[in-house]
Amino acid sequence: MSIRADKLPTPPASRRPRRIIQRASGGVFTYVLLIIGAVFVLLPLFWLLSTAFKTPAAAFALPPKWISKPTTSNFTTLLTGQFGHSVLNSLIVAAASTAVALLLGIPAGYSFARAPVRGSRIINSWFILAYVAPPAVFIIPLYIIYQHLSLLDTYWGLVLAYETGLLPFTVWLMRVYFAEVPRELDEAAWIDGCSKMRALWRVVLPTVWPGVSTVGLLVGLASWGEYFGAAILTGPRTQTAPVAVYSFVGTLTTNWSELAAAGLIVVVPALIATIAVQRGFVSGLTFGAVKQ
Amino acid sequence: MTVPATQTRISPPEPGAPSRIAALRNWSVFDRRFFGLAALPAFLAVFVITVVPLVVGLGLSFSSVTSTHNGVLPLTFANYKHIFDDSEVHTVLINTLIYVVLAVVLETLLGLGLALLMTRKNRAISVFRVIFLLPLTVAGVAAAISWDALLNTSQGWVDYFLNLAHLPQPNWLASATTALPSVVLVDLWSGVPVVTVIVLAALISAPRDPIEAALVDGAGVWARFRYVTFPAIRPALVLAALLRTVAAFQQFALFQILTGGGPGLNTTVLNFYVYQQTIVFNNIGYGAALAILLLVVMAVPLVILFVLSRRR
Numbered sequence: 001m002s003i004r005a006d007k008l009p010t011p012p013a014s015r016r017p018r019r020i021i022q023r024a025s026g027g028v029f030t031y032v033l034l035i036i037g038a039v040f041v042l043l044p045l046f047w048l049l050s051t052a053f054k055t056p057a058a059a060f061a062l063p064p065k066w067i068s069k070p071t072t073s074n075f076t077t078l079l080t081g082q083f084g085h086s087v088l089n090s091l092i093v094a095a096a097s098t099a100v101a102l103l104l105g106i107p108a109g110y111s112f113a114r115a116p117v118r119g120s121r122i123i124n125s126w127f128i129l130a131y132v133a134p135p136a137v138f139i140i141p142l143y144i145i146y147q148h149l150s151l152l153d154t155y156w157g158l159v160l161a162y163e164t165g166l167l168p169f170t171v172w173l174m175r176v177y178f179a180e181v182p183r184e185l186d187e188a189a190w191i192d193g194c195s196k197m198r199a200l201w202r203v204v205l206p207t208v209w210p211g212v213s214t215v216g217l218l219v220g221l222a223s224w225g226e227y228f229g230a231a232i233l234t235g236p237r238t239q240t241a242p243v244a245v246y247s248f249v250g251t252l253t254t255n256w257s258e259l260a261a262a263g264l265i266v267v268v269p270a271l272i273a274t275i276a277v278q279r280g281f282v283s284g285l286t287f288g289a290v291k292q
Numbered sequence: 293m294t295v296p297a298t299q300t301r302i303s304p305p306e307p308g309a310p311s312r313i314a315a316l317r318n319w320s321v322f323d324r325r326f327f328g329l330a331a332l333p334a335f336l337a338v339f340v341i342t343v344v345p346l347v348v349g350l351g352l353s354f355s356s357v358t359s360t361h362n363g364v365l366p367l368t369f370a371n372y373k374h375i376f377d378d379s380e381v382h383t384v385l386i387n388t389l390i391y392v393v394l395a396v397v398l399e400t401l402l403g404l405g406l407a408l409l410m411t412r413k414n415r416a417i418s419v420f421r422v423i424f425l426l427p428l429t430v431a432g433v434a435a436a437i438s439w440d441a442l443l444n445t446s447q448g449w450v451d452y453f454l455n456l457a458h459l460p461q462p463n464w465l466a467s468a469t470t471a472l473p474s475v476v477l478v479d480l481w482s483g484v485p486v487v488t489v490i491v492l493a494a495l496i497s498a499p500r501d502p503i504e505a506a507l508v509d510g511a512g513v514w515a516r517f518r519y520v521t522f523p524a525i526r527p528a529l530v531l532a533a534l535l536r537t538v539a540a541f542q543q544f545a546l547f548q549i550l551t552g553g554g555p556g557l558n559t560t561v562l563n564f565y566v567y568q569q570t571i572v573f574n575n576i577g578y579g580a581a582l583a584i585l586l587l588v589v590m591a592v593p594l595v596i597l598f599v600l601s602r603r604r
Contacts, residue, residue: 030409031416037406038423040481044438045426047449051441060447108334115327123335130342132538134590136566136583138342141349144357144576164341171334196326225431228544232571242433242545249437249549256441263434274429281428281489 048267051260059256074261083262086244090224090266092155093240097162097223098216101170106212109174110200114186127168138164139229146233153235161229166219173218177211178204217277221270241266352580371581380557381565381582388561388589390472392540395479396593400533402480403487404525408517410488411495421492427485432545439478440465440550465551471559475546483539487532494528495521530601537597541590562586 051059053070078084112120142161143152151157181204189199205212230240239247245266248259274281354367375381406424410417427435442450443464451461464474498521506516544563547553553560553568560568566586570579 034406034409034417034420037484038420041423041427041485043449044435044442044481045430047438047442048434062447062449062452064449064452104334104337107330111327111331126342127338130338132590132594133342134542134563134583134586136563137349137587138345140566140570140576140579140583141345141352143571144352145345145348160341163337164345167334167338167341171338200330221429225433227431227433227548228542228567231544231548232567242431245433245437246545246549249440259437259441263437266431267429267434270429270431271426281425 045267048260048263051257052264053261054257056255056257059260074258075265078258078261078265083241083244083265086239086241087265089155089234089238090241093158093162093230093238094220094224096155096159097166098220100159100163101166101219102212102216105167105170105215106174106205107200108171110178110204112171112175113178114183124172127172130168131165131172133165135161135165135228139232143232152233153237155238158230158233158238158240159223161233162223162226166222170215170219173215174208174211177208177215181207213277214281217273217281220273224270225266349580349583352577353584354581355577357576357580358574371578374578375581375585383557384560384562384565385589387472387557387559388541388563391476391479391543391561392537392593394473394476395483395540395543396533396536398476398480399483399487399536400529402484403532404491404529406484406488407491407495408521410492424485424488427482428489430482432482432543433549435478435482436546436549439481443474443550466555468555468558471551471555475550475559478546478550479540479543483536486535486539487529490528490532490535491525494525498524527601530597534594534597534601537593538590541586562589 050064052074053072054065055071055073058065079087112123139161142157146152146157151160185207186196186199186204189203190196194203225242226240227242227246230243231246234240234243241262245259245262248254248262351367353371354369356368356370410421410424442448445451445461445463445466448464450464454461462470462474465471502520502524503516506520511519542563543561544567547559547561547564548567551559553564562582563586566579566582569575569582
């Protein structure tokens with residue numbers, strides 16, 4: 001067992017006063033830096049939160065009005081109008097992208113983890129390339145292809161475009177999670193007469209469930225907030241919320257309070273989903289290379 | 293061989309017990325081919341949705357497709373020649389270089405610093421850890437509109453507070469000299485926490501014993517970091533830098549919302565330029581060639597980081 005430093009007994013206070021002063025000032029310095037960082041991080045979030053509940057005039061007020069009568073009119077205007085439709089589109093696209101990625105990615109990840117697939121090194125490199133390649137490389141040709149297949153401004157067109165990055169990511173990450181499950185578990189299920197599909201579904205998958213939820217969260221978040229592909233491939237029918245948010249910026253008389261409310265509507269569901277899943281967020285972010 | 297061969301040999305199934313062979317015999321064709329079939333849909337899907345656009349993009353890059361000219365043929369090197377001759381592209385490449393280097397270096401260093409500050413855990417630090425996790429969930433568009441309003445020169449909070457503190461109020465996104473650094477600043481907002489979170493996870497899971505041994509040996513703060521902590525977190529740090537490099541090259545929302553590439557060409561980076569040429573100006577063939585250039589330019593730092601991660 002390793003002894004953690006924070007559990008070590010602190011040396012008696014009287015012994016080295018200079019050390020202690022040094023330590024205390026070091027501590028203060030740490031907190032000063034952390035507070036500066038926290039202010040930087042919280043400032044835009046605070047702007048979003050406070051402005052979203054202001055009237056349009058109060059949103060521009062300087063000095064900023066910290067306490068003004070909060071109004072929810074921005075949200076009602078937004079959600080009953082075109083923006084409500086965009087939020088629904090975002091939900092549909094995020095749900096469909098996540099479902100497709102998991103449905104195809106889980107069996108493939110299992111297969112890559114368990115069976116020596118021929119040419120798996122090449123496939124792995126290809127998947128990494130597909131994930132890190134700039135979306136422009138895929139999305140601009142897709143824009144031309146979709147014009148001919150009339151897939152522009154459709155849900156499936158956008159979902160398909162998202163899978164260029166999301167599906168390789170899912171397969172890769174699921175492979176990492178499955179590889180952590182001992183092989184003996186599947187073999188025991190097979191010997192007991194389980195078909196391989198059943199063994200995966202009933203025996204192996206439940207043990208990697210936290211991994212599945214992490215991948216689902218990351219994939220869902222990515223497609224929920226995605227902007228580049230959506231800006232190019234969607235139209236009036238399938239416009240997603242991030243694209244709609246930008247359309248507010250474009251106007252000459254930007255209504256800040258409504259803009260902030262729209263931004264908040266994009267931020268809050270992602271935040272709630274992250275809090276709900278939480279575990280494994282970091283290991284997922286790093287392709288499973290860092291354990292949490 | 294020192295180990296007796298019999299130890300490694302699998303013992304034959306006991307008579308009476310359902311043998312492995314019998315279990316396998318009951319399997320359907322689907323079962324026997326399971327692993328191949330399970331991987332096939334994903335493999336085919338990825339293949340189709342990545343290879344087809346890549347091939348089409350490569351083909352387009354040799355064509356002169358525009359909004360008025362629809363024919364792909366004849367295929368020429370005109371687009372690539374144009375890339376080398378166009379001074380605009382040179383400016384764009386320099387902007388890209390400045391942006392990526394500034395963003396990745398600052399994010400890696402600041403992210404590492406923050407992670408080191410938060411390694412020790414107490415109640416206050418736990419709160420900070422949660423705060424620094426927040427930007428990871430915020431979509432780029434939402435971050436961009438908030439900062440756009442905050443950095444507004446006439447009504448933004450930032451200049452207002454700087455004024456109160458009698459500090460200079462830069463023009464942030466509006467001036468040629470400060471626009472690109474301002475976008476980097478906003479990129480830091482979402483990027484530093486990514487590095488922090490990854491490095492922090494590595495710091496926490498790093499074994500404590502070597503650090504304590506170094507403490508006992510009287511190693512100073514720098515020596516402890518350089519010879520004990522840093523080697524333990526180096527893979528995570530390289531990985532974080534890699535992820536941020538990819539993100540910096542792909543950054544689009546910030547440029548579109550904060551500056552639109554301006555003033556002039558001052559904040560036009562390659563990814564944004566590709567979008568402008570293809571979607572806005574309809575120079576599809578030329579844009580496709582620029583996208584290939586982006587892929588090539590991006591490969592350079594990724595290969596360097598990859599080699600760094602392999603070196604022991």
